[in-house]
Amino acid sequence: MTDGKKTIALLGQPNSGKSTLFNGLTGMKQHVGNWPGKTVEQKQGGFTHNGEDYVVMDLPGTYSLSANSDEEIVTRDYISSGKADVVCILADSSQLERSLFMLSDYAGINVPCFLILNLADVAADQGKTINADKIRSKLGIPVVLMSATDVKKYDNFFAALNEALSKKTTLDISSLEEKYRKLDGFDELKAEIPENLIPGCSSTWMAVKTIEGDKVVRAKIENKLTGDSLVRYNSHAARFDKGALLTGECKFSWIDELLSDSVNKVTQTVKTSKLDKALTNKTWGKVVVVLIVIGGLLLSFIPAVPIMLLGGIFTALAVPVREALTAANASPIVTGIICDVILQSLANIVKMLGFAFGINLVFGMFEESGLMARISYVFDNTMSKMGLQGKSIMPFLVSFGCTIGGASSSRVIDNWNQKVLTIALAWAVPCGAAWAIIPMLAANFFGGYAVLVIIAILLVMLLHIWITAKIFGRKLVKKEDRYGIIMELPPYHKPKWGAMLRFVLGRTKDMFFRVVKVIIPVCLLFWILSYSGGNIEGSLLYKIGVAIEPVTKVFGMNWQLFMAFLASSIGKEGAVGVLTALYSQSGTIYGAVNGTNAAVANSTQLLLSNISGPQALAFMFAITFNVPCVVALAATYQETHSAKWTAIITGYYTLGALIISFIVYHIGLLIM
Amino acid sequence: MDMQALLIKIKNGEGRSTAMLAEEMNTTPEDVTRTLEYLERIGVLRRTELGKFECNGSCSSCSGCSGSSGKEKGPCKGCIPEQGFEHMGVLWEVKNG
Numbered sequence: 001m002t003d004g005k006k007t008i009a010l011l012g013q014p015n016s017g018k019s020t021l022f023n024g025l026t027g028m029k030q031h032v033g034n035w036p037g038k039t040v041e042q043k044q045g046g047f048t049h050n051g052e053d054y055v056v057m058d059l060p061g062t063y064s065l066s067a068n069s070d071e072e073i074v075t076r077d078y079i080s081s082g083k084a085d086v087v088c089i090l091a092d093s094s095q096l097e098r099s100l101f102m103l104s105d106y107a108g109i110n111v112p113c114f115l116i117l118n119l120a121d122v123a124a125d126q127g128k129t130i131n132a133d134k135i136r137s138k139l140g141i142p143v144v145l146m147s148a149t150d151v152k153k154y155d156n157f158f159a160a161l162n163e164a165l166s167k168k169t170t171l172d173i174s175s176l177e178e179k180y181r182k183l184d185g186f187d188e189l190k191a192e193i194p195e196n197l198i199p200g201c202s203s204t205w206m207a208v209k210t211i212e213g214d215k216v217v218r219a220k221i222e223n224k225l226t227g228d229s230l231v232r233y234n235s236h237a238a239r240f241d242k243g244a245l246l247t248g249e250c251k252f253s254w255i256d257e258l259l260s261d262s263v264n265k266v267t268q269t270v271k272t273s274k275l276d277k278a279l280t281n282k283t284w285g286k287v288v289v290v291l292i293v294i295g296g297l298l299l300s301f302i303p304a305v306p307i308m309l310l311g312g313i314f315t316a317l318a319v320p321v322r323e324a325l326t327a328a329n330a331s332p333i334v335t336g337i338i339c340d341v342i343l344q345s346l347a348n349i350v351k352m353l354g355f356a357f358g359i360n361l362v363f364g365m366f367e368e369s370g371l372m373a374r375i376s377y378v379f380d381n382t383m384s385k386m387g388l389q390g391k392s393i394m395p396f397l398v399s400f401g402c403t404i405g406g407a408s409s410s411r412v413i414d415n416w417n418q419k420v421l422t423i424a425l426a427w428a429v430p431c432g433a434a435w436a437i438i439p440m441l442a443a444n445f446f447g448g449y450a451v452l453v454i455i456a457i458l459l460v461m462l463l464h465i466w467i468t469a470k471i472f473g474r475k476l477v478k479k480e481d482r483y484g485i486i487m488e489l490p491p492y493h494k495p496k497w498g499a500m501l502r503f504v505l506g507r508t509k510d511m512f513f514r515v516v517k518v519i520i521p522v523c524l525l526f527w528i529l530s531y532s533g534g535n536i537e538g539s540l541l542y543k544i545g546v547a548i549e550p551v552t553k554v555f556g557m558n559w560q561l562f563m564a565f566l567a568s569s570i571g572k573e574g575a576v577g578v579l580t581a582l583y584s585q586s587g588t589i590y591g592a593v594n595g596t597n598a599a600v601a602n603s604t605q606l607l608l609s610n611i612s613g614p615q616a617l618a619f620m621f622a623i624t625f626n627v628p629c630v631v632a633l634a635a636t637y638q639e640t641h642s643a644k645w646t647a648i649i650t651g652y653y654t655l656g657a658l659i660i661s662f663i664v665y666h667i668g669l670l671i672m
Numbered sequence: 673m674d675m676q677a678l679l680i681k682i683k684n685g686e687g688r689s690t691a692m693l694a695e696e697m698n699t700t701p702e703d704v705t706r707t708l709e710y711l712e713r714i715g716v717l718r719r720t721e722l723g724k725f726e727c728n729g730s731c732s733s734c735s736g737c738s739g740s741s742g743k744e745k746g747p748c749k750g751c752i753p754e755q756g757f758e759h760m761g762v763l764w765e766v767k768n769g
Contacts, residue, residue, distance in 0.1 A: 063713055098706040212714075244714040245675040252673065252707070280689060373761040377687065393760070484682040486708065488690045488762040 012090030108205025140172035300358035307354030387477030522577030556618030556665025614668025
């Protein structure tokens with residue numbers, strides 16, 4: 001009691017409507033501050049009803065009365081301090097099975113209380129009928145079904161408040177105690193704890209908290225017990241291992257019994273949908289997922305095609321521009337830079353963006369609809385077996401857009417070894433740049449069979465991840481560090497097209513600026529290095545290329561492709577820049593080697609006439625599984641803080657890319 | 673629900689959804705969810721919001737991160753949607769050791 005005013009403490013879980021009731025009762029009479037010595041907000045207010053003044057204390061929203069957080073400690077200490085004349089416990093009527101947990105945790109505290117089943121309107125909308133009288137008869141305290149938002153209907157609340165204050169109603173915990181008593185050792189433990197050893201708390205409540213391993217309660221009890229009693233108390237307490245599991249079961253079981261004949265709800269038989277059954281099937285799940293991904297890739301070609309055609313405009317533009325510049329007596333170097341570097345690069349960039357847009361759109365749809373969650377669920381199982389945490393999904397997902405982001409997002413993984421393993425595996429996920437370049441090259445070289453190339457890359461990605469996990473995992477993740485998982489699959493959603501298109505367009509725009517920054521300078525550099533002016537032996541690049549070609553051919557790449565492969569280590573887009581430069585038309589190695597500066601229709605035809613199918617295939621695999629880019633390498637170092645592991649991962653991927661290229665080239669020779 | 677039995681099931685390393693677990697444990701998904709939440713609160717399970725991306729914008733070297741350059745700090749807009757991956761669900765995990 002405060003200055004003759006009755007004090008009401010509002011207790012409940014977050015979102016139980018405590019603040020709504022507090023505001024409804026106090027209106028503008030509120031004071032907000034902090035609890036002494038804590039950074040927890042303290043809200044106090046007041047109201048007058050029937051000439052009686054009341055103080056209302058809005059306790060912090062907590063899930064229980066354990067000592068897991070400052071909020072819980074503040075709440076518990078306040079209740080046991082005796083400052084409150086009555087505790088008003090709030091529960092969310094729309095989810096009583098969960099929100100009554102606070103009531104079950106309160107059971108055994110002797111401060112008078114009453115129960116508010118708030119959000120009655122939401123429960124009614126859900127088709128629930130709640131019999132408050134039945135609940136009241138089981139609990140022995142006033143129970144009110146109401147909606148705190150409806151301030152004009154607080155009559156039942158005031159009636160319950162008066163009853164609780166006048167009769168000092170306390171919770172009947174006999175049925176809950178019966179459940180506790182079935183726990184082996186409960187009675188013996190309880191017998192050692194005198195009632196009210198902690199003010200306002202019954203020996204049952206203190207015994208339950210002891211079983212749960214509540215250090216604060218245990219310390220208080222140990223401080224007050226002495227001699228044999230203390231020894232026996234500690235001996236009984238030590239018998240409970242993972243006691244919170246046992247008491248939790250008792251509490252939930254008590255709640256279920258309380259509600260069993262008090263709440264009628266529309267029973268929804270929850271059955272796993274056919275699609276979910278197929279996706280989560282142990283045998284066929286992965287196959288179904290792979291088929292869905294393939295379908296998605298096929299779909300992504302649809303929006304990509306018109307954008308690819310748009311890229312052709314730049315190629316077509318090169319012919320009249322070249323003619324115009326020649327007619328204007330422009331320098332061959334200027335003509336070459338404008339037509340072979342800038343226009344050819346822009347043509348390639350726009351074509352790449354077409355695929356980037358298509359793939360992002362389709363996979364964005366997968367994510368928005370909830371399908372991506374199912375896809376990742378299927379592979380979670382595998383990830384868990386590889387020793388990765390669930391959090392590793394994010395770096396993988398982000399790596400599909402950008403490996404740098406993937407490496408940075410591994411920051412959320414608290415175990416260093418698992419973080420390194422996650423980054424090492426995320427490197428195997430083809431990034432956005434690869435997803436732009438590879439479909440374009442595949443479509444150029446293999447036409448309609450491009451999809452098969454992409455599927456093969458996806459399968460190799462999975463194999464790569466598996467092998468890498470085996471190699472790195474053995475060193476990095478011990479068996480005891482592995483996790484078991486449960487996933488709450490979200491319901492299927494209709495995609496929010498506006499937000500999704502904004503993301504996809506934003507990502508495409510980002511990619512445009514990013515590739516422009518890489519492709520044009522790289523293309524220009526290699527164009528200059530390869531500019532021969534008709535004397536090919538004078539070109540530095542030609543000399544280097546001829547010298548290394550015997551080695552590069554082993555991996556299925558002529559020296560031009562190998563240069564592009566090396567450039568892909570700086571950034572995947574760099575590979576396109578190098579190819580554009582080395583196979584451009586005038587004044588460069590290509591023009592000199594071919595003896596003419598004949599107007600070849602476009603760079604695609606140039607590539608087709610100079611690179612065989614197996615070589616193209618080997619090159620695509622090599623750049624896909626090469627080091628993602630130098631910035632990803634820096635991000636890896638930044639996250640792992642280990643030059644050693646950054647170097648190991650870099651070396652592993654460079655070597656791995658060449659091995660994959662070698663294998664793919666020889667398979668290509670066999671099948672083409 | 674027998675929480676010990678539930679934990680043993682999860683620890684076998686086989687991934688499962690809450691709906692599947694409810695079927696296996698012969699209970700409702702709501703019961704599974706409240707039990708998982710409880711186990712999380714007492715520190716037995718760890719909850720991961722799969723859609724949440726905790727990039728603090730410090731990856732300034734990422735040329736694709738429009739949000740991390742200059743004064744504007746935040747998740748990489750080029751890497752993830754504005755609201756994160758909203759529909760990726762929630763994952764609970766328990767350490768096997």
